[in-house]
Amino acid sequence: MRWELDWLENRARLSPNKKAIIDEDTNKSWTYREINKRSSSVASWLKAQGVNKGDRVALLSPNDISYFDLLFACGKIGAIVVPLNWRLSVHELNEILQDCTPLLIGIHQQFQNMYTPLEQTISKSFMVGGLEYEEIVNTPIEYKHSQVLSEHDPLAMIYTGGTTGKPKGVVLSHQSIQWNAINTILSWNLSEDDVTINYMPMFHTGGLNALSLPLLMIGGTVVIGDQYTGQKVVNSINRYKCTIILLVPTMYHSLIQSDEFQESEFPSMKIFLSGAAPCPLQVYDAFQKKGLAFKEGYGLTEAGPNNFFIHHEDAQVKHGSVGKPMLFNAIKLAKEDGQDAKENEVGELLIKGKHSFSHYWNNELATMETKKGGWVHTGDLAKMDEDGFYYIVGRKKDMIITGGENVYPLEIEHWLAAHPMVDEVAVIGLPDEKWGELVAAFIVPKHFYTIEAEELSEYCEKKLGRYKIPKRFICLKELPKTVVGKIDKKKLKEISIHT
Structure with a gap:
């Protein structure tokens, strides 16, 4: 095996006793040495179950250390970990399982009730989060590397949300994941002293x-x-x-809007980051x-997901900007005619770099449509201002x-x-006989x-051109959200039909 691929093994050697992972609910922590031993034990156990290079291992679990166990274990073997969105219906999960055909699936004990409906699609399964799983991860078996791995070999497959159609399996190679990490560390100036808490779903x-x-990777x-x-x-954050x-x-x-936010000074925090969707400007104002x-x-899943850097002082002036391209990726804006967009012109955002995805699983046509000439x-549509700052x-x-x-x-x-x-707002286009869309x-x-x-129409007239002013205002108690917290505009179109 090329040893640079197993960077966890090397990090465990460099920072053996450094605290790597903490579980918020239990306050249990693991050092880098312990994390590497767990993944080595899991890799040995997976091999004993018949998992080999290229095989898929799926995981259905809430945020849990098992994500890291299986990711690093599959990395040692050359297998592909497939984290599953537990918020999907059983029908949707079965469709994904039929597409990726995992040799093995781990199901967290919290989701035991989902096992039987999935059983027809599952070949072999094991329970995560209980005593049986702890026996696996704590069995002191050192994994012996026997496969020759390449940085282009797949490591993870993450299925897209599917709000615009059937979910696609985005295949991320060792290279994709490692270069996203390297690019992020260097561009964002991360260090071993940094600590984060992750509430984002780990199937994403x-x-x-x-x-x-x-x-x-950096030892934080x-x-x-x-x-x-x-x-x-x-x-x-404070704890x-x-x-x-x-x-x-x-x-x-x-x-x-919480009292705790208003009362806390956040003495340890260097930076708050927002992602997944454009952020309302009132959030900027609050901070x-x-x-x-x-x-x-x-x-996005297909690239990174990190692509830009902006200094927080620039962010205070350039509200809404995601910044400039990071060290090891390139950005281009393409207009409809294929020409590059000029300053303050809108074009489709194209990304190139070693952090980009390999391909869509079992979907060559979609891969060819998304990856063209390496881009x-x-x-997504974006523009660049005269100072080189990009806006989505x-x-x-x-x-x-x-x-x-x-x-x-x-x-x-x-x-x-x-x-x-x-409080919240979302704007979409609806079919209209006169205007095409309203x-x-x-x-x-x-x-x-x-x-x-x-009242809202008069308010819009103060800032917006007449053709931009909504012709329909629909009040809701809450906006529908996708599993990763984005506003679900597909469901908004369905709601509009009934209002």
């Missing part, structure tokens, strides 16, 4: 690859969180002296008022064309979110306040 690239693996500490609340995150954290905008939305460093990032075509405008598929004019929902969402009586805004009012459409 944001939970595994955004901060967890980069911090473990990762606290595994599970059930998120604003009160809980503040207490845990574990966290220095950096990644949350999605919906999490920040609840955090800044700026407290003198706390806050900024946004951008990524990952993200489907929105999804290409979400752009609204009304009366021949292009409308970017994010611009309208930012303005409506600044209304004093608006602009529709879904509003969650604050404190059960009633906002009339006329």
Whole structure:
């Protein structure tokens, strides 16, 4: 085996007694030596079950140390770990299992009731989180490397959310995951003194690859969180002296409204990061008022997910910017005609780097559509200002064309979110015979306040061109969210039909 691929083994040698992982709920911790021993024992056990290079090992679990056990164990063997989204229906999970055909699946004891409905698709399974699993990870068996591995060999397969169709298995190689970590460490100046708490679901690239693996590679500490609340995150940040954290905008939305956020000074924190979706500007304002460093990032399962860096001082001036490309990746903006977008012109965001995905599992056509000439075509629209700072405008598929004019929902969402009586907002395009599409805004009012459409329309006239002003305002008690906290615009279209 090429030893540079098993970087955990090397980190355990360099930092054997350093605390690597902590479980928030139990406060149990593991050193790097202990983490490597666990994964070595799991690798030996997997081999005894017949798992070999290229075989898939699935995991259905809440945020738990077993994610790291299996990821690092599969890395030693050359197998592919497939984390499963436990929030999906049994039908959806069975579809994924039929697609990736795992040789073995680990099911956390919390999800024992899901075993029988999945049994028809599962060949072999084992229970995670109980005494039987602890016997496996604590059996002192050193794994003997017998496979010759390449950095291009697959290590993980993460299925996309599937809000626009059937989920696709995004295959990430050793190279993809390692270079995302290296790029992040160097571009974001991470160090062994950094501590994060991870509430992002670990079946998602944001939970595994955004901060967890980069911090473990550099020798930092990762606290595994599970059930998120604003009160809980503040207490845990201060308890574990966290220095950096990644949350999605919906999490920040609840955090800044909590009493704990208002009362805490967060003495250990260096930076708060937001990802997965563009962040409302009032979140920036809340952190700026407290003198706390806050900024946004951008990524996707197919690339990174880390691609940009912005200094927190620049983020205070360049609200909404994700910054500039990191050290080891390239960015390009392509217009509809294939030409590069100029300053302040909108184009599709293309990404190139060793951190990009290998291919979609069993889907050559989708791979060819997404990877062209070495560039990952993200489907996201962005622009670059005169200082070289990038801004995400929105999804290409979400752009609204009304009366021949292009409308970017994010611009309208930012303005409506600044209304004093608006708690949350989402803007989409709906089919219309006259305009082709009409602009529709879904509003969650604050404190059960009633906002009339006329009031919101007049408010929009202060800032937006007439063709951008929503022709429909629909008030909801809450906005539907995807499993990773993004606003589910597909469900909003379904809601619009019945309102």
